[in-house]
Amino acid sequence: MIDPDPKPPVAGGQQAGGPADDAGGVDAAASAGDKPAVKRGGARPVGGKQGGKGQKPGGKGGGRSARRRSREFAMQGLYQWLLSGESGGAIHAHIQDSPGFEHADREHFDALLHGVIRDAVEIDRLILPFLDREVAHLSPVERATMMIGCYELLRHQEIPYRVVINEAVELAKSFGGTDGYKYVNGVLDKLAGTIRPAEAGGGR
Numbered sequence: 001m002i003d004p005d006p007k008p009p010v011a012g013g014q015q016a017g018g019p020a021d022d023a024g025g026v027d028a029a030a031s032a033g034d035k036p037a038v039k040r041g042g043a044r045p046v047g048g049k050q051g052g053k054g055q056k057p058g059g060k061g062g063g064r065s066a067r068r069r070s071r072e073f074a075m076q077g078l079y080q081w082l083l084s085g086e087s088g089g090a091i092h093a094h095i096q097d098s099p100g101f102e103h104a105d106r107e108h109f110d111a112l113l114h115g116v117i118r119d120a121v122e123i124d125r126l127i128l129p130f131l132d133r134e135v136a137h138l139s140p141v142e143r144a145t146m147m148i149g150c151y152e153l154l155r156h157q158e159i160p161y162r163v164v165i166n167e168a169v170e171l172a173k174s175f176g177g178t179d180g181y182k183y184v185n186g187v188l189d190k191l192a193g194t195i196r197p198a199e200a201g202g203g204r
Contacts, residue, residue, distance in 0.1 A: 008082050008120065068167065069104035071148060074112035075171050078144035081117060088117045116151045123150045130190045141176040142184055149188045153195045161192040161200045 064072075076098075077091045092113060095101065116123065124135045127146055135143065149168035152159055165188045172181035192200035 008085055066103060066105040067108055068170070069100065070106070070109040071112065071167055071171060072174070073098065073101060073104050073109050074116070074148055075141070075144050075175065077113045078116055078147060079140050082140045082144060088114050111155070112148055112151060115155060116147045119151060119154070120147065123147050123154075126150055126154075126191060126195070127187065130187045139176065139180065142172065142180050145171045145176065145184050146187055149184070150191060150195075153188070153192055157196070161196050165189060165192065 073095050077088075077095050080086060080091050080094075081088065092110075095109075095113075096106075124147075127150055128135055131138070138146070145168050148171070149164055152164045152167075153161060156164075165185060168188055169181045169185050172184040176184070189200075
């Protein structure tokens with residue numbers, strides 16, 4: 001019997017509550033918002049301030065694509081899920097009423113939020129070898145960002161791996177600690193070599 005309200009995995013890779021959250025787990029096609037020529041520096045964080053924790057994805061910030069907004073809202077939802085264990089459906093309902101959500105790529109948001117929750121145990125297992133601590137000891141922002149990056153590497157092969165990493169770095173810059181983006185970048189770069197060896201080059 002599938003648990004309709006899966007909980008975040010606990011230390012040791014076990015997931016409390018059940019194995020799946022099937023609602024909305026659709027692999028969205030790449031949009032015009034995903035372009036390989038994403039710059040690593042000069043991020044424009046949500047709300048226009050660098051490194052601002054707790055910034056809202058719906059805040060005004062010129063030039064952000066619908067795809068990037070979808071990642072921002074998904075990160076917010078996963079952050080809430082990691083902290084509270086609330087169901088994906090309840091989190092989805094709350095976030096879709098947030099200011100600015102109408103400008104996000106709804107399909108990609110659905111895929112990220114519900115897909116990451118559904119595949120959380122597998123994602124944590126893949127990330128763990130490249131960490132210097134237990135998954136449970138990551139900050140919620142870093143963990144949610146890495147989970148989104150890992151999911152896109154796994155389930156969205158149409159998005160170039162460099163775009164996946166760069167977008168995760170931008171999320172970490174906007175919502176995480178001062179140097180958290182460097183850690184996210186390093187982990188996902190190594191992970192890409194494992195998940196997409198032909199594209200990223202394995203054994204790095």
